[in-house]
Amino acid sequence: DxxxxxxxxxxxxxxxxxxxxxxxxxxxxxxxxxxxxxxxxxxxxxxxxxxxxxxxxxxxxxxxxxxxxxxxxxxxxxxxxxxxxxxxxxxxREGLNLVIVGQPNAGKSSLLNRLAGRDAAIVTHIPGTTRDVLKEYIQIDGMPLHILDTAGLRDSEDIVEQEGIKRTWNEIHQADLIALLIDDNAGFNQQDQLILDQLPSRLPVLRIHNKIDISQHAAGKSESEIYLSAKTGEGFTELEIELKKIIGYQEDAxxxxxxxxxxxxxxxxxxxxxxxxxxxxxxxxxxxxxxxxxxxxxxxxxxxxxxxxxxxxxxxxxxxxxxxx
The missing domain is CATH 1.20.120.430 (tRNA modification GTPase MnmE domain 2)
Incomplete structure (x- = not known):
């Protein structure tokens, strides 16, 4: 049939x-x-x-x-x-679209590289390095994920960066899941809240605090938020577990x-x-x-x-x- x-x-x-x-x-x-x-x-x-x-x-x-x-x-x-x-x-069959968003220099590209297991994105200390949307396909225990690294969300006078931010929002509206990346060393601030408020209400949002290697926060899950270091890999086991939980994925196929x-x-x-x-x-x-x-x-x-x-x-x-x- x-x-x-x-x-x-x-x-x-x-x-x-x-x-x-x-x-x-x-x-x-x-x-x-x-x-x-x-x-x-x-x-x-x-x-x-x-x-x-x-x-x-x-x-x-x-x-x-x-x-x-x-x-x-x-x-x-x-x-x-x-x-x-x-x-x-x-x-x-189809996988899930996971879009990483956040302020410039929150570590989005580092997170993508860590999940992908390779240097897929350029990482520098300069905010606004990522201008275009980068896509990587990975599997977590057989669960396919399409991960998208996006331009940092902020007000910018740079025409190229503005185009990158526009593309970021286009990808957000097509996403299945949003990972809001927060610089834990700087803490959750007004700009992070502004980004959170602008995200579509239909989408599940996972808050991820990065750079715990600097802030010295313990790795793992605290309430509904994940604390990790994209640089060292601390906290990534908890991230994978939480992703599967949010999606409702069962390892036994x-x-x-x-x-x-x-x-x-x-x-x-x-x-x-x-x-x-x-x-x-x-x-x-x-x-x-x-x-x-x-x-x-x-x-x-x-x-x-x-x-x-x-x-x-x-x-x-x-x-x-x-x-x-």
């Missing part, structure tokens, strides 16, 4: 052993089987609801059956489990399935529509609206594998009930 066909490309493009294993599971049909199970469960719900609507003379009243409500709850829980496996698989953004969107749509259907059932006993929400949910799930037609549902209804005989 379509999901398996996509898994072939994902297997070829996989950037790690974990991603390759997850792609192979999808290719072998694990993801499709999970989706097909969800679709079959949805069909079962729909046929009960639509039978009650289409054949009222048969006195099939499933709308007031409490067992139907429990089926809704079970289905939502099952979709949630599949979504979490798919979300983890999506991380393996067993059972993960490679997924694409469209798969996650389809699962989210299905979950939302099922919740809407349940609300219509409980609050309004509106069978027609319940059936429509379930239809949209089923269509969303079917886009993952590329299967299902309206005739399939009709066949299920007549094969499950002795109607018209």
């Amino acid at each position: 379509l999901a398996q066909a996509e898994a072939i490309a994902d297997l070829i493009d996989s950037g790690s052993a974990k991603a390759a294993r997850s792609a192979m599971r999808s290719l072998q049909g694990e993801f499709s089987n999970k989706v097909n199970f969800l679709v079959d469960t949805l069909i079962n719900l729909r046929l009960h609801i639509e039978a009650a609507l289409d054949f009222p003379e048969e006195e099939i009243d499933f709308l007031s059956d409490n067992r139907i409500t429990q089926k809704f709850e079970n289905l939502k829980a099952e979709i949630s489990q599949v979504f979490e496996k798919a979300r983890q698989g999506s991380l393996l 067993e059972g993960l399935i490679i997924a694409r953004r469209r798969h996650l969107d389809a699962l989210e749509t299905a979950s939302e529509e099922i919740t809407a259907a349940e609300n219509q059932l409980i609050k309004n006993q509106a069978g027609e609206l319940v059936a429509e929400h379930l239809r949209v949910a089923q269509d969303a799930l079917s886009t993952i594998t590329g299967k299902f037609t309206a005739d399939d549902l009709l066949g299920e209804i007549f094969s499950s009930f002795c109607i018209g005989k």
Whole structure:
């Protein structure tokens, strides 16, 4: 099916052993089987609801059956489990964009170099050395990260630096996670707060205090902030742990399935529509609206594998009930 066909490309493009294993599971049909199970469960719900609507003379009243409500709850829980496996698989496939921001000379390029394990960025004591966005691809325990080092955020009269700052903000708005780097020797100040206030509220922000080799602050995590030295490497184990925690990454890749953004969107749509259907059932006993929400949910799930037609549902209804005989 379509999901398996996509898994072939994902297997070829996989950037790690974990991603390759997850792609192979999808290719072998694990993801499709999970989706097909969800679709079959949805069909079962729909046929009960639509039978009650289409054949009222048969006195099939499933709308007031409490067992139907429990089926809704079970289905939502099952979709949630599949979504979490798919979300983890999506991380393996696509990685995450981590943008490092902060004032000039906070040590952003040093942090990038330490994470990359090489001198990818020029490091000097002169503020404003980084003018363009630098990108590095790394893995942390199999978790792919696209790390972006950016120009220091400040008011500048330099036209080239202004362009670099403009590009920084463009990258910020496309980020999945922000690392706000703070010079611990100077301390968190008004300019750091100004940068923090301007960051998009939807983005998780990890505050990282750098230069503890100068400030003499203990390395590690304090509350929700990380203290480290990009120069010596102190505190980087805690940084990696915190990054995986924020992202929700699980090191055990067993059972993960490679997924694409469209798969996650389809699962989210299905979950939302099922919740809407349940609300219509409980609050309004509106069978027609319940059936429509379930239809949209089923269509969303079917886009993952590329299967299902309206005739399939009709066949299920007549094969499950002795109607018209």
